[in-house]
Amino acid sequence: MSTGSMPANEPPLRADARRNRRRLLDATIALVLEQGGEPSRDAVAQRAGTGVVTLYRHFPDQQSLLRAVVLDVVDRTIEQGELALAESATGGDAVRRYLHASIDTGLGVVNIVHGLLDDTAWPDRLAAARDLLDRLTEAARRDGAIGPDVGPTDLALASIRFCRPLAIGLDPDAERAIAHRQLDHYLDGLLDSGR
Amino acid sequence: MSTGSMPANEPPLRADARRNRRRLLDATIALVLEQGGEPSRDAVAQRAGTGVVTLYRHFPDQQSLLRAVVLDVVDRTIEQGELALAESATGGDAVRRYLHASIDTGLGVVNIVHGLLDDTAWPDRLAAARDLLDRLTEAARRDGAIGPDVGPTDLALASIRFCRPLAIGLDPDAERAIAHRQLDHYLDGLLDSGR
DNA sequence: ATGAAACGGAGTATAATCCTCCGTTTACTG
DNA sequence: CAGTAAACGGAGGATTATACTCCGTTTCAT
Numbered sequence: 001m002s003t004g005s006m007p008a009n010e011p012p013l014r015a016d017a018r019r020n021r022r023r024l025l026d027a028t029i030a031l032v033l034e035q036g037g038e039p040s041r042d043a044v045a046q047r048a049g050t051g052v053v054t055l056y057r058h059f060p061d062q063q064s065l066l067r068a069v070v071l072d073v074v075d076r077t078i079e080q081g082e083l084a085l086a087e088s089a090t091g092g093d094a095v096r097r098y099l100h101a102s103i104d105t106g107l108g109v110v111n112i113v114h115g116l117l118d119d120t121a122w123p124d125r126l127a128a129a130r131d132l133l134d135r136l137t138e139a140a141r142r143d144g145a146i147g148p149d150v151g152p153t154d155l156a157l158a159s160i161r162f163c164r165p166l167a168i169g170l171d172p173d174a175e176r177a178i179a180h181r182q183l184d185h186y187l188d189g190l191l192d193s194g195r
Numbered sequence: 196m197s198t199g200s201m202p203a204n205e206p207p208l209r210a211d212a213r214r215n216r217r218r219l220l221d222a223t224i225a226l227v228l229e230q231g232g233e234p235s236r237d238a239v240a241q242r243a244g245t246g247v248v249t250l251y252r253h254f255p256d257q258q259s260l261l262r263a264v265v266l267d268v269v270d271r272t273i274e275q276g277e278l279a280l281a282e283s284a285t286g287g288d289a290v291r292r293y294l295h296a297s298i299d300t301g302l303g304v305v306n307i308v309h310g311l312l313d314d315t316a317w318p319d320r321l322a323a324a325r326d327l328l329d330r331l332t333e334a335a336r337r338d339g340a341i342g343p344d345v346g347p348t349d350l351a352l353a354s355i356r357f358c359r360p361l362a363i364g365l366d367p368d369a370e371r372a373i374a375h376r377q378l379d380h381y382l383d384g385l386l387d388s389g390r
Numbered sequence: 391a392t393g394a395a396a397c398g399g400a401g402t403a404t405a406a407t408c409c410t411c412c413g414t415t416t417a418c419t420g
Numbered sequence: 421c422a423g424t425a426a427a428c429g430g431a432g433g434a435t436t437a438t439a440c441t442c443c444g445t446t447t448c449a450t
Binding site for chain 1: 379385
């Protein structure tokens with residue numbers, strides 16, 4: 001269930017294949033976030049520490065790779081969002097926790113890659129994501145954490161903004177730390193928390 | 196004085212040359228911000244609405260182009276920052292006004308391009324920029340707008356974060372509007388203004 | 391009007407990218 | 421602990437993008 005986007009009724013993958021598939025997805029996510037566009041096949045394979053052939057075996061064309069990436073990221077993010085909504089004490093906390101999680105899952109890729117896909121092969125996930133954002137907004141509004149001028153779009157745009165690397169040669173750890181810190185300040189302003 | 200980065204003791208440029216130079220700089224700034232790396236020559240020329248030759252005539256190699264871009268952006272941003280510092284009622288207001296201005300000048304390019312330059316051909320501007328950030332921080336701290344945990348680095352990183360386009364196919368106007376809105380929320384959190 | 395400076399389109403050399411063949415290595419099964 | 425099938429990676433050729441230049445035309449300044 002938490003295995004990301006695995007089509008269920010397929011012959012089960014061998015262990016190394018499964019590992020490499022995961023690495024390819026992670027490499028693609030990182031490259032898309034860093035460069036903001038379609039990464040080259042060679043670059044993906046190199047980043048993943050795998051041969052180019054492996055990439056082609058798992059994902060015959062760019063479309064299937066990007067589709068898999070989107071499914072993977074969206075699923076992991078929605079999962080985190082549902083947890084946030086279920087376990088947080090207040091609506092504001094849920095929003096806060098969800099956005100921080102979206103930085104770690106790399107949600108930003110979805111919006112970047114979206115325009116490169118010719119089909120919308122995941123209307124269900126899109127609906128689920130929208131619905132999640134709506135419920136997060138609703139919860140925060142009910143608790144008085146946000147005013148009427150703040151909507152689901154603000155949350156979506158925030159996740160895009162803070163997911164993107166700064167592209168100034170920082171190592172991933174520093175990059176993430178900065179993103180979380182900035183997001184916290186942003187949320188301090190967005191949510192009139194406590195005060 | 197407000198003509199951007201014009202080397203003073205050179206033969207004066209013809210009117211069309213000056214115009215094209217400006218367009219090339221703007222195109223480069225936009226492309227660097229959108230793609231986060233070295234844009235191709237053809238792309239720059241096309242975006243500027245000029246021929247490739249014109250690009251080569253003004254900037255013989257990539258280095259000179261990037262250097263010119265940095266000088267241009269830094270100068271215009273510093274100018275705005277000094278104005279903000281001089282004319283704002285409070286330190287917090289100065290910080291706010293400076294960061295909003297940096298979105299419009301495109302300051303983000305400097306940090307992105309910085310790593311692509313092999314020399315630091317503008318130690319004076321770098322010093323001036325640092326100094327400006329220090330004075331802005333100092334002013335805001337004196338007015339109680341920021342605590343001791345917020346420093347000049349936060350301002351620099353914020354300008355990078357909010358300068359970068361979201362890369363989701365928005366038109367420039369929408370892009371800028373979102374950036375300003377998000378920056379405002381961020382600053383509401385960063386500066387414990389008023390409250 | 392005239393000379394000089396600036397311009398753009400077309401074209402070639404170079405580098406990056408895409409994609410496949412095939413011998414080797416790695417994981418599962420009895 | 422074999423044996424087999426699946427998965428792997430490096431090398432290489434076809435295709436595409438990028439960098440840069442020649443030269444006839446247009447635009448500006450006097």
